[in-house]
Amino acid sequence: MSKETVKRAVSTKLLTEKDVQKGFSKFRMFFRQKIKDNPREEGIISRLLKGFYRFWTISFMLLLFLGSILAFADSSAADQYRDIYVSSQPVFIWSKNTNKLLPIDSDKAQQILSEHDIDDLPKIGTVSLAGSIVQNCGISLFGEENAGLICANEFLQFVDYAKYNQKLLGLVLNINSPGGELTASDIIYKSIKDATKYMPVYVFVSDMIASGGVYISVPATKIYASSYAAIGNIGVLAQFLDYREFFKKLGIKEVRFVSSSAKYKAMDGLLDGNTGDIEDKYFQEILDAGEKRFHFVVKSNRPIKQKDIVFSGLIFSAVKAKEFGLIDDIVDNQSEVLKDLLKQVDSSEPYVVVYQYSYGKKESLLGLPIKFVKKFNSLVRGGGKEYRLLVR
Numbered sequence: 001m002s003k004e005t006v007k008r009a010v011s012t013k014l015l016t017e018k019d020v021q022k023g024f025s026k027f028r029m030f031f032r033q034k035i036k037d038n039p040r041e042e043g044i045i046s047r048l049l050k051g052f053y054r055f056w057t058i059s060f061m062l063l064l065f066l067g068s069i070l071a072f073a074d075s076s077a078a079d080q081y082r083d084i085y086v087s088s089q090p091v092f093i094w095s096k097n098t099n100k101l102l103p104i105d106s107d108k109a110q111q112i113l114s115e116h117d118i119d120d121l122p123k124i125g126t127v128s129l130a131g132s133i134v135q136n137c138g139i140s141l142f143g144e145e146n147a148g149l150i151c152a153n154e155f156l157q158f159v160d161y162a163k164y165n166q167k168l169l170g171l172v173l174n175i176n177s178p179g180g181e182l183t184a185s186d187i188i189y190k191s192i193k194d195a196t197k198y199m200p201v202y203v204f205v206s207d208m209i210a211s212g213g214v215y216i217s218v219p220a221t222k223i224y225a226s227s228y229a230a231i232g233n234i235g236v237l238a239q240f241l242d243y244r245e246f247f248k249k250l251g252i253k254e255v256r257f258v259s260s261s262a263k264y265k266a267m268d269g270l271l272d273g274n275t276g277d278i279e280d281k282y283f284q285e286i287l288d289a290g291e292k293r294f295h296f297v298v299k300s301n302r303p304i305k306q307k308d309i310v311f312s313g314l315i316f317s318a319v320k321a322k323e324f325g326l327i328d329d330i331v332d333n334q335s336e337v338l339k340d341l342l343k344q345v346d347s348s349e350p351y352v353v354v355y356q357y358s359y360g361k362k363e364s365l366l367g368l369p370i371k372f373v374k375k376f377n378s379l380v381r382g383g384g385k386e387y388r389l390l391v392r
Contacts, residue, residue: 084157084359088125090118092354094342101335101354112351122347124338125162125357126172129155133180133188133212137360150177150216151360152184158359159191163198169345169352170200172337173220179211182236182290186215189297193219200344204337205229205327210315211237214326215294218301223327224337231321234298235313236290238283302326 092101093109102109129150137151162168173192179185195201196219203217205225210233217223225231247254258265267279295311303325304310310324321327331337342352 084154084161086158086161086357086359088355088357090353091126091356092338093121094124094338094352094354096342096347096350096352099339099343101338104353116351118353121167121351121353122169122345122349123165123167124170124172124342124345124352124354125168126174126334126338126354127158127357127359129173129175129177129216131177133177133184133216135181135184135187150180150184150188152181152187154359155188156191158357159195161359162357163195168199169347170202170341171195172202172204172334172341173217174204174206174334175209175213175217176205176207177209177213177216179213179215179233182212182215182294185212186293186297188216189219192216193301196221200341202337202341204331204334205231205318206334211235215297218298218326222329222340224329224331224340225318225321225327226332227318227330229318229321230315231318231326232310232315233313234294234311236287236294238287298326 090104092104093112094101095112102112131148131150133150133152135152137149137154162171192201200221201219203220203223205213205217205223206229207226208230209217210230214231214234244254256266264279264282267283295307298304298310299307305323305325310326316324316326318327318330322330338354345352
């Protein structure tokens with residue numbers, strides 16, 4: 001009986017669902033009995049399955065092996081910088097005479113590139129920093145960038161690469177972050193501060209910079225924001241979840257042993273919420289020390305007005321942020337920031353190429369070079385523009 005026949009029988013009430021289930025059950029029992037009566041058939045099926053798995057396992061391993069060889073053969077030391085890869089994609093050509101940004105695939109831009117070698121032209125770089133700020137990011141399985149995270153140690157290496165790139169005249173950082181780790185924010189702050197000694201670094205905020213997002217933005221040469229951006233929330237926060245009542249209901253009890261002289265090591269006062277406890281007092285001092293450093297970073301880099309309001313932890317609109325000195329100007333989009341930066345850079349060339357930079361771990365969790373992984377992903381997804389590794 002075919003599948004369609006069964007469906008018609010059920011739909012016309014000739015068979016019930018129970019009858020169909022009973023029929024399939026009898027078929028399965030018949031098949032199992034047949035294998036039991038003739039073990040040779042079971043051996044044939046088992047060998048076919050094993051052969052199938054072996055074929056695909058060997059094919060996959062061979063693909064990884066050949067891909068690794070091709071990627072290494074096609075790459076050089078210049079394709080990588082320390083522990084990261086650095087990639088770039090040209091997106092615009094800026095004409096000094098007209099002060100216009102020409103899309104790289106436009107006819108006018110292609111005409112310019114036919115007359116000039118793109119590698120000889122000066123560059124401006126744009127980099128996107130979006131998400132929570134952390135010190136270290138893990139290695140992804142297939143080499144995808146860490147979406148939703150700003151990785152301090154990777155960014156530090158990118159800045160080290162960028163500041164010694166003689167063709168690179170400036171950077172625009174598109175920062176959107178709700179904040180993150182204090183130590184990670186300080187690492188990024190120092191790296192951007194260092195980069196400004198070599199080139200102008202502009203920041204564009206399209207959505208929000210809060211807490212650590214402000215911390216990493218203030219050392220920039222200039223800060224721009226869109227009309228609807230939210231800026232502020234300056235301060236240091238620590239929060240904990242007290243699971244003790246929940247564990248008590250489950251019958252789970254924590255047992256701890258603390259050395260004699262370290263009686264405050266367990267920090268019970270933090271969970272009790274008793275502000276008079278000595279643990280809370282010392283922990284509050286840690287937070288206040290971090291806040292003091294945060295205030296110093298902001299005040300030493302920005303012309304802050306009405307400090308009592310700015311440092312209250314409030315978050316402000318772009319208009320208020322400009323009024324308080326947290327940003328320099330309000331713009332519609334990143335192109336306006338690029339044009340402002342391009343007018344400030346010192347270049348004798350009539351054209352400047354704007355590149356979109358990205359960076360990340362140079363190997364995936366599988367141990368494959370990112371160059372191979374990106375090319376493989378591009379093929380699987382149906383092509384698109386070729387992935388270009390760049391360190392020039």
